Amino acid sequence: SGKTVSALSLLRLVEQAQVTGEARFGGADLLKLDERALRGVRGDGVAVIFQEPMTALNPLYPVGDQIGEVLQLKRGMSGQEARREVTRLLEVTGIPEPERRAGAFPHQLSGGQRQRAVIAMALASRPRLLIADEPTTALDVSLRGQILELLADLQQETGMAVLLITHDLNLVRRFADRVAIMERGHLVEQGVVADVFNAPVHPYTRRLLSSRPVRDVIEVAPASPKEPLALSAKDLGVSYPVPIPGFRGWFQRGRFEAVRRAHFELGSGRTLGVVGESGSGKSTLALAALGLLPHEGEMRVCGSDWSVASLRHGGKSLRRQVQVVFQDPFSSLSPRMTVEQIVGEGLDVHEPGVDPGERRRRVVDVLTEVGLLQPDEDPAGWLERYPHECSGGQRQRLAIARALIVGPTLLVLDEPTSALDVTVQQQVLRLLQQLQRERGLGYLLITHDVDVIRAMAHDLLVMKDGAVVEQGPALLVLDNPKHPYTRQLVGAAG
Helix, strand or coil, rough: CCHHHHHHHHCCCCCCCCCCCCCCCCCCCHHCCCHHHHHHHHHCCEEEEECCCCHHCCCCCHHHHHHHHHHHHCCCCCCCHHHHHHHHHHCCCCCCCHHCCCCHHHHHHHHHHHHHHHHHHHCCCCCCCEEEEEECCCCHHHHHHHHHHHHHHHHHCCCCCCEEECHHHHHHHHHHCEEEEECCEEEEEEEEEHHHHHHHHHHHHHHHHHHHCCCCCCCCCHHHHHCCCCCCEEEECCCCCEECCCCCCCEEEEEEEEEEEEEECCCCCCCCEEEECCCCCCHHHHHHHCCCCCCEEEEEEECCCCCHHHHHHCCHHHCCCCEEECCCCCCCCCCCCCCCHHHHHHHHHCCCCCCCHHHHHHHHHHHHCCCHHHHHCCCHHHHCCCCCHCCCCCCCCHHHHHHCCCCCCCEEEEECCCCHHHHHHHHHHHHHHHHHHHCCCCCEEEECCCCHHHHHCCCCEEEEECEEEEEEEEHHHHHHCCCCHHHHHHHHHC
């Protein structure tokens, strides 16, 4: 819609963009400043929290060093002062063991922890204006509230202004004073939040406010003992080696338990939702379900052993039964491949001898199934497109088509709608619900969004610190939570 482009253009961060008009900050027109003056504004007067922390952080340096660099450069701190302030910033943004985590590289942190490190870096310079581009997309609902409450406290202390770019209307309702609604590059409505939300004028605003996920799933009974489950786990554990401070050598390592003694069953045609805070073990559980991590205990797919060792010896036919749809399709789809190449790649791996004509027919069929092609439409225009020529919703449908073409039994859905605007979220959820009804797919749904769980999940696992703290029928768990953390999640979402 133009939200991010508009905001980043204020600091002239959009390459080759022709920016016109006027943008005043502190009395100066940002669009007319020379490069040297603009560098003084960036990161000092104005700081930015970018949506994707993996691209905002330097992979070659510990996160503490990167935050410390800002403190030394912008606030003139000594190295020792900067280290103390880094620990404090990481602590206030909710990172556990902040002193130890300051020495971690970006890839050693979970997605939510990386996002908190980016937020800490932005706050380090005490900016007068903070541009927050989807700052809480990677965070669970309780932590979203904590981070925005932190920003609100900093606003009161320092008078900092916040330009919040988001598609989460609940965040706007709770934390914004004014709201501007954008559609296709145009500002279609703006005003005080309560006025706009209670009496929207523009049709697009009304559509946004009415776009909540709707539950539309078949209440499939759990599989009978005779039927093989799509996915099951018993005493599942996943651990990583970690260095012990002060020791060197491979034999001096301890173990970090990312998942501990998890039990669950997922039948065909059912959805198992997994929720939990950043670092709770959700993504590790998903990677184990994809057969990408060694694990302890037992995991089975369609009744067959799903250990890394068994998959290494003749597991190719079983691997096609489990496919994945990632959070950000722009990152998971190759920019150098056409739609036909992307979707057909699975056939190249699992059915290398398929006839080219048959291959194209099956690609067209699955593109039609996910709603990218109409039955009577000439497919050539779509088959030759590249991902950057598609919208966010179209890219996610493309990712779903890529997963479906090999005929899986189970889809691992890793935050499948969190990167999408609310109207597009609703469309993708309806598609996933329809595909589950028609194909009998099992879904392992990893998400922070309680509304998505309500709309999609039959059963629910709530994870915290690597352990499953509560599980059961999804609506029963959400409507009558027993564990304090589950109650906190549900309360924050409401």
